[in-house]
Amino acid sequence: MITGELKSKVDRVWDAFWSGGISNPLEVIEQITYLLFLRRLDDRQILAEKKAVLNSGVIEDPVFMPGEEQELRWSRFKQLDAESMYELFDTRVFKFLQGLGGDGSTYGSHMKNARFTIPTPALLSNVVDMIDGIELTDRDTNGDLYEYLLSKLSTSGTNGQFRTPRHIIDLMVAMTAPKPDDEICDPACGTAGFLVAASEYVRRQHPGVLSDAKQRNHFHESMFHGYDFDSTMLRIGSMNMLQHGVERPDIRYRDSLSEVAGEDTQRYTLILANPPFAGSLDYESTAKDLLKTVKTKKTELLFLALFLKLLKAGGRAAVIVPDGVLFGSSKAHKDLRKALVEEHKLDAVVKLPSGVFKPYAGVSTAILFFTKTGVGGTDDVWFYDVRADGFSLDDKRNPTEANDLPDVLSRWSNRAAEKDRARTEQSFLVPKAEIVEQGYDLSLNRYKEIEYDEVEHRAPLDIIADIETLEAEIAKGLAELKGMLR
Template sequence: MITGELKSRIDRVWDAFWSGGISNPLEVIEQVTYLLFLRRLDDQQKAAERELRRLGSTSRPMPFPSGKEHLRWSHLLASGDTAYVHRTMGEQVFPFLRSLGDDIAGETTTYGAHMRDARYTIPSAALLGKVMDMLDLIPLDDRDTNGDLYEYLLSKIASAGVNGQFRTPRHIIRLMVQMMAPKPGDEICDPACGTAGFLMAASEYVREHHPDVLVDRDQARHFHHSMFHGFDFDSTMLRIGSMNMLMHGVNAPDIRYRDSLSEGAAGEAELYSMILANPPFAGSLDYESTSKDLQRVVKTKKTELLFLALFLRLLKAGGRAAVIVPDGVLFGSTKAHKELRRMLVEDHKLDAVVKLPSGVFKPYAGVSTAILFFTKTGAGGTDDVWFYDVAADGFSLDDKRSPITDDDLPDVLSRWQNLDAERDRARTDKSFLVPKADIVAEGYDLSINRYKEVVHEEVEHRPVADILADVERLNDEIADGVARLREVLR
């Protein structure tokens, strides 16, 4: 956890941008990302120089070649000339960053690939100098601090991004990752990764529960290079997501540009053992621009259904998925809705439906959602489907999302990890198991209210005549009181 002092420093950086004329949250984070990246490159160069002086040679990356040392963070900061630094940033530093390419600093990071269209938009030398001074005071030599710092920065996105993008609440991501329990051998994909919150949380889970993951050389290489895969068609998100992973200690994740639903993205199939995702819900696509492979799975223009078809296509046999979907996916009456639910139940293994309260995504959206958990088998396997009706997630369900004491999420995880005990639960409880036969009988409807039993408490009301008698008595008492008050006032 970052301290209150560090949070205060980040707040001051944020306030400096806003008072300096940059009010778009994504632009603020993007510019801070560039500066943090430049500082990280300088730290790498310093580490290589120390090793070179001590041993006479180094295998560490040295990002700044001869003739480019003046572009280093420490050199710019030491110059003391903010006008010079501001001019150099636009004329030399950013062209240098854009030229780094995929093989920046050897195998240290893949971040350079996302810098090709980086733009320097800090408007004044005074703002740049203030921000650089503040960022230089923030310690970046600890992975946990780095990650928490960047997450705190991302938490300040208080409005939806372009194309309907918004951050998935981190406590919901954490629940999904804990329920999926990724292992060191997994290959994890988020086809709509945004800021890479799911991939980051999965990496932290693996580090925590498998502390020896980085001891073995082959396993460490898999962790850094081939375990985490994220796609997005927003270059800003790619940069932010890549830096998020880098700050959390994953050096070279496979985060790249891809419109996951497009015809041009066809070709990847059965590559991943796990998918964690919250794909965009709103909107529909033209048939012509959508992958024909996905259209063969389900004929639809709706993005939420196309993404579900994509998940099934990307997963290996036996691969598992935990994905957030709008409620309409659970009970929609179109042919495409019904067919996709039938496929999940009959052709694969539907494991669970966790219903979320409708305020979870506020202030971005009030859409009602659920988390689907399923396993790709290609040969069925659905037996009992576990349902949980989440009433509270630890935060108020209004736009403020203030912390509250009511929180079902720990209970969700606890019950999920002990499904045998769920077999005896009545359907009046928060969670219960539903046999496949019942779901088939309901036309593959997956809405929890279809199966939940509501107990109506019998209330015995007083006879109407007695109530009317009480009303008349009260009226008489009021009239008597008014008459006495008039006598006093005479």
């Protein structure tokens, strides 16, 4: 988390964009992203030049070729005056960025659509100075800076692009515990928050992952996969991964529900996602292979069908769904829940408080944890009722002491011990047989027991007698008042 002077600098630059006429936070982040990318490219070339001095003298895979391209390097243009820098960007730098797609990297290909929209030389110079003053060789600082920029989206809800709160993402990642050999996918990746958190978890829990050449190559090139159909989010998501030290993530354009993803069937070992679930699709625009699994127009059900299709046998998933998925009465709702329980292994239902996605949405949600088996395996399903997530549940979302998330993670790790835990507690296990008996209803309230305090009430005739006494006193008072007014 960035604080102090760095946070103030970012806030000042953000305010400058707004004053300069750019009020769309996605556009602001895009422009800052391009500058961070240019600096990263120059840092990479500087490192290659240092290696060349120690080795053969030949620079391997240069980003900037000898000659005029050298003028486009961060270390060169940052020294220009504001007017000259602005002219260079307007005429050459962004054309250079747009041509980087030829290197075969996904983030390079997304740059083909880059546009330069910073309105004034003064603002450009200000942003370049701010970024140049940040020590970005520290991957954590680099990532924290980008996370702070992305957090600006949560206060706007622009274009319906809402980020999943980072602490919820971290919980889901910790509960699924990504491994170095996993292939991880988010089919509705947006800013790639889940993929970033998974990469950080692997680095932290498996520190040797980058010391082995084979594992290092897997980490940078084939471990992380994300789809989205918003080109802006693809660029931002790709840059988010880059700023967090994943060099060549597989971030691709795809309308996940409309396209047949045959080459990705049974490809992934872990899916982490918070797919959009506010609408419906026509049958004609939905991939036919998904409709074979569940015939519905509801996006939340189609995404669940997609996740099952993409996972390998033994693959696991942690996905956020609206409450309606848990108890919806349509045939599609029931069939999908039955499939999770009977054909695969439903591990847990973690109910989230409705304020988690405020200020931009108050929808009630839950996290489903399941493992694809194709042969069943559901035994006991673990339920947890999260009542506090460390922040107030109003639009302000201020930090609070009340936080159930550490307890969620702790009890998840030892959930088998909760077999005899009372249903009045926040977490408990429910046998598969009981879920079947309840028609595969997965709503927590279906199984939770509410403990009522016994209250002794007075006899009804005594209460009536007291009311009659009060009425007599009121009538007497009114009569006296009338007498005084005559």
